[in-house]
Amino acid sequence: MRVAEPTVERLVQYYRLLEQLREEGRLVVSSHQMGEMLGIKASQVRKDLSYFGEIGKRGVGYHVDRLYGHISRILASPQIWRIGLVGVGHLGYALLGHSAFRSDKFRIDALFDVDPAKVGQEISGVPCFHLNDLPEVVRERDIQVLILTVPASAAQACVDKAVESQVVKGILSFASTALVAPEGMLVYRVDISVELEKLLFFLKGGAGV
Amino acid sequence: MRVAEPTVERLVQYYRLLEQLREEGRLVVSSHQMGEMLGIKASQVRKDLSYFGEIGKRGVGYHVDRLYGHISRILASPQIWRIGLVGVGHLGYALLGHSAFRSDKFRIDALFDVDPAKVGQEISGVPCFHLNDLPEVVRERDIQVLILTVPASAAQACVDKAVESQVVKGILSFASTALVAPEGMLVYRVDISVELEKLLFFLKGGAGV
Incomplete structure (x- = not known):
């Protein structure tokens, strides 16, 4: 899967935000809320995440923990x-x-x-x-x-x-x-x-x- | 004129590069060369600059000084x-x-x-x-x-x-x-x-x- 540079940048931003939300004990987050906090359009957030196979639930949003784990695996490094x-x-x-x-x-x-x-x-x-x-x-x-x-x-x-x-x-x-x-x-x-x-x-x- | 955020970011990058080229005494630069030095596609460089009214000459490129002045006016601030x-x-x-x-x-x-x-x-x-x-x-x-x-x-x-x-x-x-x-x-x-x-x-x- 080839990923464009701006997408990777946003992916890192989602990852950081989700890390923070996890620490705050949040369970779910909507694309709208993520977009608000990061200055990215909600539609872009949905598009990016669905590209990586994550679909939020209408009216509920994404499971913070699951989405964090998912993006974490994409960004994971095979080595230190x-x-x-x-x-x-x-x-x-x-x-x-x-x-x-x-x-x-x-x-x-x-x-x-x-x-x-x-x-x-x-x-x-x-x-x-x-x-x-x-x-x-x-x-x-x-x-x-x-x-x-x-x-x-x-x-x-x-x-x-x-x-x-x-x-x-x-x-x-x-x-x-x-x-x-x-x-x-x-x-x-x-x-x-x-x-x-x-x-x-x-x-x-x-x-x- | 409403300008999108990534465009402004590239505009600032063009500006910085042209500043450097001027100091080096360079007279012309092509979209290809600018793209190479900044890691931006040449077609994107041409698109951005033509959006702001600058068209490079085929086989020659842009006049460093003129382009610098032009972008400088767009980014100029009415105040310090x-x-x-x-x-x-x-x-x-x-x-x-x-x-x-x-x-x-x-x-x-x-x-x-x-x-x-x-x-x-x-x-x-x-x-x-x-x-x-x-x-x-x-x-x-x-x-x-x-x-x-x-x-x-x-x-x-x-x-x-x-x-x-x-x-x-x-x-x-x-x-x-x-x-x-x-x-x-x-x-x-x-x-x-x-x-x-x-x-x-x-x-x-x-x-x-």
Whole structure:
């Protein structure tokens, strides 16, 4: 089953919401309520979920527990991904400590930086290596995914190190710059200010031409 | 002109890319190249841009400068938004220092925290107030937008303070929890781990059922 990227994004959002609802002890939820809480149309919620084989009961909705289990299996990982985090500045620290980065799907296994005060240390229980040693360290530790929290000017050099390693398959970059990677290496960018731009656009009335 | 949310998101991405291409001194760019660099289909790029009145020349592409100016006017703001940032932890610091948060559209004008070591101080040149004083401070300073970089457990209390102020129109939350706000107040959530979940989903092959 091939799934489009925006669908996966919504699926992750449903999953997070259902996790929260479960913790609150909720038993059922309607597509309308899910849509309200996530800013997604109820019809889209129904469409997405029916695509994955879940049909809500009219006037009742979805069983929180069952739907959670279902989506959880779709998103489940066959392995625990080992992740290297490159750039231990404020953003790097923020991710290390962020609740959303505690997961049974992945584990931040190594840090990389160029700061002599950080290299060789353990930070939040994770060893920090020099960026130059990245290819060797990721090979030794079976790290296939990198998160880049480096300045834009340093991001491409990190990608190049990842390419050199020949084992990194995917990169998530928080740097606000376009990156060049060989085919077969997945590079996703998170632009943490895009949502702010969107918010301001809609606050001004959504029309500018 | 009503514009859908995903379109605005892509528009912001085009804008960022064109900004970078301009700095690199590039004169023209094709929809194919733009799509490649952003992970968007070339046909989608052409569709979006033609919707805003820009038609590329076949075999040549778009004039970087002109397209930049055009999108820049669409995204332009009639005012400089004053923003309050709530929660001066690692993520708050990261945003304060992030290049994408330097803009002529907005200015982070006040910080809020509950930590006595931070309240009353200036941090990166911005004064930090106690969260309890938020309604008063945002009214005095004409702050209509808040960014929340607080733990999930504290986020709703911040929204409630914003509601109490009666002047906050929009909130951008980095907390991984659903928030309840009155109609008319725009609340956008940034889930910084959604992209990682997506990346891992596609790395495992994109199929799980």
